[in-house]
Amino acid sequence: MSEPLFREEHKDDGIVRITLARAEVHNAFNDALIAGLSEALERLDHADDVRLLQLAAEGASFSAGADLNWMQAMAGYGEAENIRDAEAMAGLMERLNSFSRPTIAVVQGAAIGGGVGLVACCDVALAADSAVFALSEVRLGLIPAVISPYVLDAIGLRAARRYFLTAERFSAEEACRLGLLHEVVAPEKLEVRAEALSNRILAGGPMALRAAKELVFSVEANRHSPELKRATAERIARLRVSPEGREGIGAFLDKATPSWRGARGEPPTAAAKANRKG
Helix, strand or coil, X not given: CCCCCEXXXXXXXXXXXXXXXXXXXXXXXXXXXXXXHHHHHHHHCCCCCCCEEEEEECCCEEECCECHHHHHHHHCCCHHHHHHHHHHHHHHHHHHHXXXXXXXXXXXXXXXXXXXXXHHHCCEEEEECCCEEECCHHHHCCCCCCCHHHHHHHHHHHHHHHHHHHCCCEEHHHHHHHCCCCEEECHHHHHHHHHHHHHHHHCCCHHHHHHHHHHHHHHHHCCCCCCHHHHHHHHHHHHHHCHHHHHHHHHHXXXXXXXXXXXXXXXXXXXXXXHHHC
16 A cells, blocks of 8 residues: 555644655655545535644755656656646645635745745745755746646746846745745744644634635635725624624623633634534
């Protein structure tokens, strides 16, 4: 029986952790890993009990990008086959980027090429201060094509023009300064910080968290649209009158705890108890 390409762990509090498990090849991508991760993300995005996704890896590297043996094999195929293959990778990045629940990248080691793309597609990104990053495709005669929209969103046009061209490695501190990462911590504190941030995020209402992600993408896509003012007003109005919004506001005013935080071992509000009865 072959070893799993990644592990999927479900926790009682709604956190799902996907851990890349190809440590022997630095968690490099091949067609099987891309297909497996894509299927998992699609399935988890439709699971009612999932509230947050952590993406991590085992071994020395977070992900070294494309598996060179796989890339060499693909070079022997025609353009049509390579387009389908690249579209599968692009689909994986899009699924992660558009995942409807909050996502956290927990980066313990080097992220190269497509590994940088995975980090850029997550809502929050933490890394050990020993981690390094690179967009090294040009050294192989390639370009970081399918990850480029997400990397540009993270680090901006100016930095992308440098690092796409130089392929140089940069530190976790530099990745944080550029915007690829949000925090850098000592390696021994990485998991503790990831857990603390997960708990912080899960203090938000489940529906509100999903709506907040949708809002970010909608505003960015329609930044200059005359309809944006109306659309944002409608979004907050819907949440204010929703059961979750009413419970959250009421709990705040009553100095109580909303039901979604009660699931994490905190006492639920009276409104939440009443809702469960009715």
